[in-house]
Amino acid sequence: MAEPIRVVVTGAAGQIAYSLLYQLAKGDVFGDQQPLSLHLLDIEPMMGVLNGVVMELQDCALPLLREVIPTADPAVAFKDVDAAFLVGAMPRKEGMERKDLLAANVKIFKAQGQALDQHAKKTVKVLVVGNPANTNSLICSKYAPSIPPANFSAMTRLDQNRAQAQIANRLGVPVNNVSKVTIWGNHSSTQFPDVANATVVTANGETKSVKDAINDQAWLNGDFISTVQKRGAAVIAARKLSSAMSAAKAAADHMKDWWNGTSAESWVSMAVFSDGSYNTPVGIMYSFPVRCSKGQWEIVQGLTIDEFAREKLDLTSKELIEEREEALAVCQD
Ligand code: NAD
Ligand code: LMR
Numbered sequence: 086m087a088e089p090i091r092v093v094v095t096g097a098a099g100q101i102a103y104s105l106l107y108q109l110a111k112g113d114v115f116g117d118q119q120p121l122s123l124h125l126l127d128i129e130p131m132m133g134v135l136n137g138v139v140m141e142l143q144d145c146a147l148p149l150l151r152e153v154i155p156t157a158d159p160a161v162a163f164k165d166v167d168a169a170f171l172v173g174a175m176p177r178k179e180g181m182e183r184k185d186l187l188a189a190n191v192k193i194f195k196a197q198g199q200a201l202d203q204h205a206k207k208t209v210k211v212l213v214v215g216n217p218a219n220t221n222s223l224i225c226s227k228y229a230p231s232i233p234p235a236n237f238s239a240m241t242r243l244d245q246n247r248a249q250a251q252i253a254n255r256l257g258v259p260v261n262n263v264s265k266v267t268i269w270g271n272h273s274s275t276q277f278p279d280v281a282n283a284t285v286v287t288a289n290g291e292t293k294s295v296k297d298a299i300n301d302q303a304w305l306n307g308d309f310i311s312t313v314q315k316r317g318a319a320v321i322a323a324r325k326l327s328s329a330m331s332a333a334k335a336a337a338d339h340m341k342d343w344w345n346g347t348s349a350e351s352w353v354s355m356a357v358f359s360d361g362s363y364n365t366p367v368g369i370m371y372s373f374p375v376r377c378s379k380g381q382w383e384i385v386q387g388l389t390i391d392e393f394a395r396e397k398l399d400l401t402s403k404e405l406i407e408e409r410e411e412a413l414a415v416c417q418d
Pocket of ligand 1: 096100127128177213
């Protein structure tokens with residue numbers, strides 16, 4: 086068996102972590118031959134709750150889980166970590182947009198960037214889940230200059246999973262029959278869920294474009310997009326709490342694909358630093374279609390962007406630039 090890797094989860098006493106930790110500890114992300122030490126960070130007042138989570142992890146009796154380190158000290162939490170799930174942040178309440186959390190949350194990611202810079206391995210892969218995820222990830226990277234910017238990402242996989250599920254549900258096929266769905270831009274209501282290149286294996290086994298299989302462009306350009314854009318708010322309105330089970334599953338999917346690689350035929354969506362691809366502004370954390378291999382992501386090039394898509398890509402870019410300016414101002418306070 087391999088040597089254990091070190092994986093940190095922040096917000097470890099919270100809702101998302103409660104679903105995520107089990108998936109990590111049983112091998113769903115790093116593989117069933119990869120032992121791991123889990124570093125669990127939360128704030129001091131949550132240490133009692135966190136100890137309950139530690140007891141439950143022990144009681145799961147999972148053979149890959151070699152060590153659990155609960156702590157409120159970022160220096161301990163980030164020490165020598167190979168992978169970081171930055172979940173700990175305030176969730177939004179009904180009626181808020183995710184960017185309304187910026188002032189409250191962005192300083193957490195500044196401090197954790199500094200702690201990663203000082204204590205983590207330089208090869209650490211960082212996934213930011215805490216909202217507003219794209220901008221928090223940007224700030225985290227800025228304050229961790231010794232770690233390559235390509236090692237930072239933010240989660241739009243939940244949006245991708247939601248989009249795939251909407252299409253699969255409409256066509257009455259299993260969700261993994263649907264591929265090449267793209268989420269562009271921000272994990273916010275300006276994101277663009279795009280099925281222009283998506284394909285589906287239909288109930289009778291034929292591979293078709295989603296466009297042809299659905300055969301309802303008005304739905305694809307209208308309700309489909311707005312359902313995905315507003316799904317987080319719909320879950321909050323129903324549950325009175327933000328999504329947690331589906332968010333944890335998406336975080337596991339994101340890191341699993343980054344760590345192990347994606348298929349050459351399809352792609353996944355990850356928010357990563359823009360290099361200007363698809364005429365997006367350089368230096369914002371933007372969700373693109375990516376393929377991963379040997380632990381590195383690469384933006385899928387050459388997709389056609391029509392006028393409808395162009396407008397949507399630009400709108401979400403504009404929001405990300407505004408968020409970046411606000412976040413930089415908050416961090417300078
Ligand atoms: P939660 O309130 O249940 O848990 C958050 C935990 O973070 C709490 O235990 C809290 O004590 C802890 N925390 C706060 N500050 C911290 C710090 N400085 N260091 C370490 N831990 C800290 O919230 P949740 O439902 O688990 O959601 C967490 C975040 O994830 C929210 O910001 C939410 O909006 C976001 N989220 C993102 C997505 C996405 O798709 N990107 C999906 C769902 C939720
Ligand atoms: C989600 O998409 O469910 C999360 O980002 C939580 C939220 O605030 O919507």
